[in-house]
Amino acid sequence: PSPPMIGWACVTGGVSVESIVLFLIIFLWTPAHFWALALFKMGDYGAVGVPMMPNVCGEATTKRQIVVYALLTALSGICPTLLGFASLGYGAFATALGLGLIWYSLAVLRMPEADKRMLPAKKLFAFSIAYLFAIFSALLVDYVIAHAWLNAGGLI
Template sequence: MAITGEIEGMKGSEIGLSEADPADFFALMKPRVMSLVVFTAFVGMMIAPGTVHPFLGVVSILCIAIGGGASGALNMWYEADIDAKMSRTAKRPIPAGRVTRDEALTFALVLAALSVLTLGTLVNWLSAALLAFTIFFYAVVYTIWLKRSTPQNIVIGGAAGALPPMIGWSCVTGSVSLESIVLFLIIFLWTPPHFWALALFKLKDYGVAEVPMMPNVAGVKSTKRQIVAYAVATAIVGVLPYLMGYASPAYGVIATALGLGFVWNAIKVYRMAEDDTVMKPAKSLFKFSLLYLFAVFATLLVDGTIARFGA
């Protein structure tokens, strides 16, 4: 097809033809967040009562991962202006100029539709509806609405990140149950202390980007108090799978120890001096929170696998 008019005869660089590499599009999907989504969804599937054909299990995980990737890409599409201002995110594909916002939006919407429709057609429509809700919640409720308007942004928005194990569970059972809601609650309650620890030592970044994170709205002291409260709640809910009888006493012991470690790290942040600029305790809490979530779900996975195949 010949292009007529002004752009005929121009060089590709002059009309801004895309130079985006597939790796840039992959980066739009936030692969690190996606790996956590895949892992928690997989655990949800493995500990759910019942079985699913292994191939359909893989398809389910793939759809959940791609749905998560679509959320990430929608987030990067909307937040390109903020990302350009923060050191942590300035090198992302859109602010770095490798992918345009339109390309990112199209990519995200195609992924979202593809993942939801595939999950519904091949697995079940409840899981597809939950996945669609997750994408909508993360992109619209969290990214577009809450993030720039309230310091409770990640408290409420955390629900999106907490849904994958519930989706994994529903892929197997076709239902939502109290057990899967507990898995949701573990991640939901874990999210605020995890992100507020980051917000404490990246306070300036969020300030420059004018994102109302808890430390720069309610103050550092109030944030520290809330970090402890949420850490305690996470530690208690973390033991519920044992107390409710769908995890072994060994899980109970490990989850209790991890919970105590989480609370201890949160208390160290609470005791951190006002003029502490290095903020080592906040950095430690951030790292420990990642370890906590991974270890709790890994233990649930091992526990569930032993219960299913070991007996």
């Protein structure tokens, strides 16, 4: 299990749909993030015999898989709102972040195989780090705001 699931289970004493969604966000985020890195470090991985996807399956397959996982990550990122444990504000923010992730993944898909600088892959890698930080930070802020509102006697 991922750290959010373990943390959730430690705090609540069980596993719930919320912890599964947190797990899915990280689980689905990981391939696009690491395969973007693997594209621009393909030579290094190949030189030391580490079988990363671009070396084993080729750049074209890796790029297509990055797009698939970016789409799945973007969808999992809005699940907290769809399942009712985050606000519409969070949902809008997660949608914008997800669209950014998809945008960068499509830039990687369009990247020519002869491109040795691989700037789109580097940009996706950097954005994916910011995406994960922002999505979990937004969930935290959303939770704090919702509970401050409830404690002040408001209704959500």
